[in-house]
Amino acid sequence: SSQGSSPAIAHVYRGTFVHSTPHTALQILEDALLGVDTEGKIAFIGKGEELNKLSQSCGFSPSEVIQLAQHEFFMPGMVDTHIHAPQYSYAGTALDLPLLQWLNTYTFPVESRFKDLEFARSVYTQVVKRTLRNGTTTACYFATIHTDASLLLGKITNDFGQRALVGKVCMDINNAVKHYKETSEESQEETCRWYPLVKPVVTPRFALSCSADLLEQLGAIAKNNNLHIQSHISETIEEVNVVKKLFPDSESYTDVYLKHNLLTDKTVMAHGCHLTDEELALFRETGASLSHCPNSNISLCSGMLNVRNVLNHKVKLGLGTDVAGGYSASMLDAVRRTLDTSKVLTIQEPDYCTLSFEEVFRLATLGGSQALSMDDHTGNFEVGKDFDALRVNVAAPEGPIDLVQVDEPKVCDDRNIVEVYVAGRKVVPFE
Ligand code: GUN
Numbered sequence: 001s002s003q004g005s006s007p008a009i010a011h012v013y014r015g016t017f018v019h020s021t022p023h024t025a026l027q028i029l030e031d032a033l034l035g036v037d038t039e040g041k042i043a044f045i046g047k048g049e050e051l052n053k054l055s056q057s058c059g060f061s062p063s064e065v066i067q068l069a070q071h072e073f074f075m076p077g078m079v080d081t082h083i084h085a086p087q088y089s090y091a092g093t094a095l096d097l098p099l100l101q102w103l104n105t106y107t108f109p110v111e112s113r114f115k116d117l118e119f120a121r122s123v124y125t126q127v128v129k130r131t132l133r134n135g136t137t138t139a140c141y142f143a144t145i146h147t148d149a150s151l152l153l154g155k156i157t158n159d160f161g162q163r164a165l166v167g168k169v170c171m172d173i174n175n176a177v178k179h180y181k182e183t184s185e186e187s188q189e190e191t192c193r194w195y196p197l198v199k200p201v202v203t204p205r206f207a208l209s210c211s212a213d214l215l216e217q218l219g220a221i222a223k224n225n226n227l228h229i230q231s232h233i234s235e236t237i238e239e240v241n242v243v244k245k246l247f248p249d250s251e252s253y254t255d256v257y258l259k260h261n262l263l264t265d266k267t268v269m270a271h272g273c274h275l276t277d278e279e280l281a282l283f284r285e286t287g288a289s290l291s292h293c294p295n296s297n298i299s300l301c302s303g304m305l306n307v308r309n310v311l312n313h314k315v316k317l318g319l320g321t322d323v324a325g326g327y328s329a330s331m332l333d334a335v336r337r338t339l340d341t342s343k344v345l346t347i348q349e350p351d352y353c354t355l356s357f358e359e360v361f362r363l364a365t366l367g368g369s370q371a372l373s374m375d376d377h378t379g380n381f382e383v384g385k386d387f388d389a390l391r392v393n394v395a396a397p398e399g400p401i402d403l404v405q406v407d408e409p410k411v412c413d414d415r416n417i418v419e420v421y422v423a424g425r426k427v428v429p430f431e
C-alpha cells in the first residue's frame with residue numbers, strides 16, 4: 001500500500017454497541033458497524049445500512065462482517081483503577097478489623113510471602129485470569145515491595161493480554177511486621193530498577209508507610225521520568241488523624257502528597273472518603289484523580305465517598321475493587337456497590353442526587369480511563385482508540401436470566417461476558 005495509508009481492516013462487527021461519552025452517560029448504537037484495523041484500533045464506526053458504502057471506502061468484504069445476535073452487545077472493557085494483586089490470595093476473608101489493624105494483622109504478613117516467586121506466580125496468574133474473565137481490560141495494580149515479583153506481575157499481565165499499570169509498593173516504615181519494609185535508599189534504588197521494565201506506576205503505599213524523605217524522592221523520580229503515581233488517601237478517620245499528627249506542618253492529608261510532588265495529572269489516589277472540599281479543589285487544580293472503592297469502604301467500615309460531590313468538583317473519578325479490602329475482584333460488583341452507597345447516602349439525606357446506573361457505567365469505563373490518563377486511547381468506542389471491548393450475551397445459557405432485560409441492557413456477571421478484547425486481540429476465552 002502507498003505511504004501514509006491507514007492500516008488494513010482486520011475485523012468488522014455489526015450489532016448493538018453501548019458506551020459512554022463525556023456528554024452522554026450511556027449511548028446505545030443500534031445496528032452499528034465497527035471496524036478494527038490490524039493494529040487493534042477502531043478504524044470506523046457507521047450504521048448497518050451503510051454496509052456497502054463502507055465496505056468499498058474502507059476496504060473489507062461484506063461477507064467478513066461478524067454479526068452479533070439480537071441478545072448480544074459490545075461495551076467498552078472496564079477499568080479497575082485500584083486493585084492489590086497479592087491480596088487476591090485472601091479475598092473474601094479477614095474483613096473483621098478496621099484498616100490499620102487489618103493491614104498489620106492480615107495484609108503485611110501475606111504480602112511478605114511474595115518474596116517467593118513461585119507463590120507470586122501462582123497468585124498473580126489467578127488474579128489476572130479472574131479479572132480478565134470479569135471484564136477488566138485495564139487494571140492499575142499494587143504489587144508488593146518485591147521488585148522481581150512485581151516484574152513477574154507485569155509479565156503475566158502481558159502474557160494474558162491485560163492492559164495494566166503495575167506498582168512496586170514502596171514503604172520504609174512498618175512497625176507491625178518489621179521485616180516487611182525497605183530502607184528509603186533500597187526503595188528508591190529498586191523503584192529505579194523496576195520502572196523501565198514495565199508500564200510503571202510509582203507507588204508510595206500511603207503516608208503512614210513512608211518517611212518524608214521517601215515521599216520526596218519518589219515524587220522526584222516520578223517527576224523526572226513523567227511517571228504515573230498511585231497511593232491511598234483519607235480512607236478512614238483514624239488514618240487521617242494519625243497523618244495529621246505525623247505531618248504537623250501540612251494543612252491536610254492532600255497537602256502531604258502535594259508538598260512531595262505526588263499530586264499530578266498522572267496521579268490516582270484510592271478512597272478519599274474523608275476529603276474536604278478544599279482538598280477536592282486541590283485535586284481539581286492538579287488534575288489528580290480519585291479511585292472510588294465502595295466494596296472496601298463498606299467492608300472495612302472505612303466511610304462512604306460522596307461521589308456526587310466529587311463530580312460536582314470536577315475531579316476525575318474511576319472505580320476500583322480494592323481487593324482484598326474489597327472482597328470482590330469484579331468491576332460489576334464495584335458498579336453495584338457504587339449504586340448501593342449512593343442510595344444509602346440518599347436514605348440518610350433524601351435530597352441527595354442519587355447516581356444513575358448510566359453515570360456509574362461511565363465511571364466503570366470512560367471514568368476509569370480518564371482517571372488513569374489513558375482516555376486518549378481507551379475508555380469508549382471512538383475512531384482512533386484501541387478496541388478494548390466486552391462481548392456481552394444477556395441470554396447466556398448459564399446466566400441468571402431473570403436479572404436480564406434485552407431492551408435495557410444489563411450485564412450480570414462473568415457468565416454473560418462471552419468474549420473480551422484488548423487492543424483488538426481476543427484475550428477471553430483464553431487460548
Ligand atoms: N492503605 C494502605 N495500604 C492499604 C491496603 O493495602 N489496602 C487498603 N484498602 N488501604 C490501604
Ligand code: FE
Nearest residue numbers: 084232270322
Ligand atoms: Fe487499596
